[in-house]
Amino acid sequence: MIQQQYIDSGILEAYVMGSASDEEVKELMYMKATYPEVKFALQQLEVDMEHIAQHMAISPPARTWNKISESIDELMVRPKDNPEQYQTDREDRNFKNFNGRTDNGPQYIEVESESSHMKIHKSWKWVFAAVFVLGKIFLGCAIYFYLENRQAQLKINELNTELRQIKK
Numbered sequence: 001m002i003q004q005q006y007i008d009s010g011i012l013e014a015y016v017m018g019s020a021s022d023e024e025v026k027e028l029m030y031m032k033a034t035y036p037e038v039k040f041a042l043q044q045l046e047v048d049m050e051h052i053a054q055h056m057a058i059s060p061p062a063r064t065w066n067k068i069s070e071s072i073d074e075l076m077v078r079p080k081d082n083p084e085q086y087q088t089d090r091e092d093r094n095f096k097n098f099n100g101r102t103d104n105g106p107q108y109i110e111v112e113s114e115s116s117h118m119k120i121h122k123s124w125k126w127v128f129a130a131v132f133v134l135g136k137i138f139l140g141c142a143i144y145f146y147l148e149n150r151q152a153q154l155k156i157n158e159l160n161t162e163l164r165q166i167k168k
Helices: 002-008 011-017 022-034 036-056 064-077 122-167
Strands: 094-096
Touching: 002 036, 011 022, 011 036, 022 036
Parallel strands: none
Antiparallel strands: none
């Protein structure tokens, strides 16, 4: 009975997610060693979380591993750096780069991209669609009320003209 209450308390989930405090971890280790039900529940939870993580994983682009491998190969082939290459020039505060040249201003790293498209989670697509539709509805309402206001202004001007004619 105590074991089931402990399992239902949420401490196992906090432990698996890494958000349990030190005291909770110690208590969990004690309960795990004492009660086989807690140990079994923890193992099942870990298996379930691993299963969820595998199903929600996003696979990297096809050439990613090749790029990483090439970068590692390049680092291993590169000669050892000489610390004197990175000395500062006191007069104009320029830094010498690994080629021995001095560069002024900030340095930028070029980033390559496979495509210019942004990838978003599927649930956000509905949010963007809803915002788009609401934008169109609000635009339609704004145009409608603008035209109604313009028509009302014309009617008021006509009535003012008639009122002036009647007063004369």
